[in-house]
Amino acid sequence: MKIRKQLALLLAGAVAVGSLTGCGSSSTSTSEKSDGKSGGTITVLTHRTDMDETFKKYKEEFESKHPGTTVNFEALNDYQNTMNTRMGTEDYGDVLMLPANITKNQYKDYYEPIGTREELKGKYDFLDNADVDGTVYGLATGANANGFLYNEKVFKEAGITKTPTTPEEFIADLKAIKEKTSAVPLYTNYKDDWALTNWSAAQLVNASGDVDYPNKMIYDKNVFAQGQPLYTSLKLLNDAVANKLVEEDPMTTDWETSKQMVADGKIGVMALGSWAVGQMKAKSKTPEDIKFMASPISHDGKQVMQIAPDYMMGVNVHSKNKEIAKEFVKYFVEKYPNDSDMVSSLVGAKLPDFLAGSGATLVQQKMGTTQMATDLDKVQKESLLNLNDSKWVKTVIEIGLGNGKQTFDEYMASLNKSWATGVDSIGK
Numbered sequence: 001m002k003i004r005k006q007l008a009l010l011l012a013g014a015v016a017v018g019s020l021t022g023c024g025s026s027s028t029s030t031s032e033k034s035d036g037k038s039g040g041t042i043t044v045l046t047h048r049t050d051m052d053e054t055f056k057k058y059k060e061e062f063e064s065k066h067p068g069t070t071v072n073f074e075a076l077n078d079y080q081n082t083m084n085t086r087m088g089t090e091d092y093g094d095v096l097m098l099p100a101n102i103t104k105n106q107y108k109d110y111y112e113p114i115g116t117r118e119e120l121k122g123k124y125d126f127l128d129n130a131d132v133d134g135t136v137y138g139l140a141t142g143a144n145a146n147g148f149l150y151n152e153k154v155f156k157e158a159g160i161t162k163t164p165t166t167p168e169e170f171i172a173d174l175k176a177i178k179e180k181t182s183a184v185p186l187y188t189n190y191k192d193d194w195a196l197t198n199w200s201a202a203q204l205v206n207a208s209g210d211v212d213y214p215n216k217m218i219y220d221k222n223v224f225a226q227g228q229p230l231y232t233s234l235k236l237l238n239d240a241v242a243n244k245l246v247e248e249d250p251m252t253t254d255w256e257t258s259k260q261m262v263a264d265g266k267i268g269v270m271a272l273g274s275w276a277v278g279q280m281k282a283k284s285k286t287p288e289d290i291k292f293m294a295s296p297i298s299h300d301g302k303q304v305m306q307i308a309p310d311y312m313m314g315v316n317v318h319s320k321n322k323e324i325a326k327e328f329v330k331y332f333v334e335k336y337p338n339d340s341d342m343v344s345s346l347v348g349a350k351l352p353d354f355l356a357g358s359g360a361t362l363v364q365q366k367m368g369t370t371q372m373a374t375d376l377d378k379v380q381k382e383s384l385l386n387l388n389d390s391k392w393v394k395t396v397i398e399i400g401l402g403n404g405k406q407t408f409d410e411y412m413a414s415l416n417k418s419w420a421t422g423v424d425s426i427g428k
Contacts, residue, residue: 039068040321042328045093047079047311054339062331069324080194080388094319095328097311098130098138100388104373111137112315112322114329124333126309126345128367138312139333142342144273145292145355145362146202146306149280153289154183154268163293165303167236170296174245177268186240187258187267190250190397196390198271203233204387205306205365209299215368218376219428221420224412231412232297234396237271238408241400250397259283262290275310277354278341294360305360310342375426383422385415 046055052075059071074093076082083099086092087110102110113135114120117127120136130138150163158176174185189195204214207229217223224230240246247253259276261267263284270276274292281287294303313332315325337344343351355362368376380386392415398404399411406414 039066039324041070041072042094042319042321042325043072043074044328044332045074045076045079045083045096047076047097049075049077051075051339058332058335062328066324066327071328090316090318092316094316094321094325095332096314096316097141098314101386103377104132104370105377107132107137108135108317110317112317112319112326113137114139114314114326121347123347124345125347125349126364128364129309130312130314131367133370138314139329140309140345141311141313141333142275142337142340142345143307143309144275144342146198146206146273146308147271147292147294147360148269148296149262149272149274149276150269150291150293151183151262151265151267151289152291153265153286154181157181157183158268164296165294165298167232167239167296170236171239171243171245174240174268175243178245181268183266183268184247184261185245185268187253187261187270188237188241188246188250188397189253189255189258189270190394191253192255193390193394195255195270195272196393196397197388198273199233199237199396200230200390200393201387202271202273202306202308203295204229205363206295206304207233207297209297209302209304211306211363212366214365215372218368218372218379219423219426221423222416223419224416226409226412233295234393234412235408236296237393238396238400241397242402250401265289273310274352274355275340275342277352281341292354303360305355305362306365307343307355307362308365309345310340375428378426379419379422381422382425383418383420385418385422 048055055073059073062071063069079097080099080101083092083096084101087099087102098111107130114130115136117131117134117136120127120139124139126140126143127136129140130136154177155173158173158180160173160176164170164173177183177185204217205211210216213229222228241250258267258270259279260283262270262280277290277292280290284290294305297303313329315322315329319325333345341352343349343355385392395404395411396408399406399408404411
């Protein structure tokens with residue numbers, strides 16, 4: 001089943017506010033052919049601190065096919081925050097996962113072009129997030145669906161026979177898990193900032209049912225009002241915490257521990273990208289129990305599941321070995337999805353079984369213009385609300401715990417006021 005037949009593909013792709021971590025292809029990699037004109041040492045910055053052995057194989061294979069080249073991987077803890085600092089210098093590797101804080105209007109200042117859209121579109125999908133007026137500055141390392149990972153055995157023990165399609169059903173299912181099993185119904189991963197954006201930025205299309213919504217909201221002064229996508233998604237999280245349907249102490253969560261807990265049937269559900277399925281399966285004695293479902297929000301009786309690129313990979317504009325760095329990017333994006341249980345970014349690759357049978361309509365977010373990216377950047381800076389930052393999402397959990405000074409609705413109103421200030425700043 002081909003990706004292009006499965007996805008509701010659009011003529012245009014996405015302003016990058018989607019998901020952040022597959023199947024292979026029989027096509028021959030252009031990165032396997034050394035042009036004999038490039039070589040040298042390249043440093044590859046990555047957020048994956050758990051793939052040393054895999055990356056060692058990549059290093060050996062790439063170096064063997066490109067004599068005179070040395071590849072050094074540098075895995076960073078807290079990748080986003082670390083890169084916030086390093087991107088202020090010229091020392092951010094030769095090849096890197098493109099961090100979310102650099103918006104499209106800034107790409108030319110930080111990244112070397114990989115090629116034009118016309119040159120790349122026949123082989124690579126998901127180009128939109130790194131396409132600036134037809135110039136592509138990065139390739140998708142793979143793609144994921146945004147939704148919820150769950151343990152089917154826990155659901156069955158709780159008497160849940162189908163996945164929830166509404167917020168009411170979702171909360172009722174969490175209550176059933178609490179009452180009938182010993183598992184934690186919903187694990188928040190409060191301490192891991194990246195995980196909480198699965199309730200905000202990653203849910204914009206799913207919760208709205210509109211592939212153009214992330215572009216429209218840039219100019220909307222009421223994005224946190226009741227009935228709006230962000231309100232609906234964040235209310236799910238708040239209600240789960242307020243009803244004590246989460247871990248006993250969210251302040252002490254641990255991502256690595258939670259993976260094993262899901263694998264062992266000690267957690268029912270987590271809001272995650274589909275990239276996590278493979279990691280949980282690898283830790284489980286019953287991997288068939290690890291499943292993935294759409295967000296519990298319906299539109300005219302149907303659920304939408306956004307499929308979006310994981311990190312884009314690009315080349316530092318200051319690199320002294322740009323050509324071999326570009327070759328490595330092309331090599332990496334062909335190999336990595338197979339080792340990460342993600343959808344491949346190669347055109348024509350197959351969907352993983354757990355997505356092909358999801359029952360939801362799979363869609364890609366509609367791409368905004370370069371001006372929209374510029375406007376989004378200004379709105380976020382003026383409102384002090386970055387959609388890819390989780391600090392403000394943490395407050396939703398704290399309010400649910402009873403530790404906040406505001407009610408949930410009061411907090412949403414304050415966020416709405418801040419966002420409106422940002423919209424006013426662009427004069428539209």
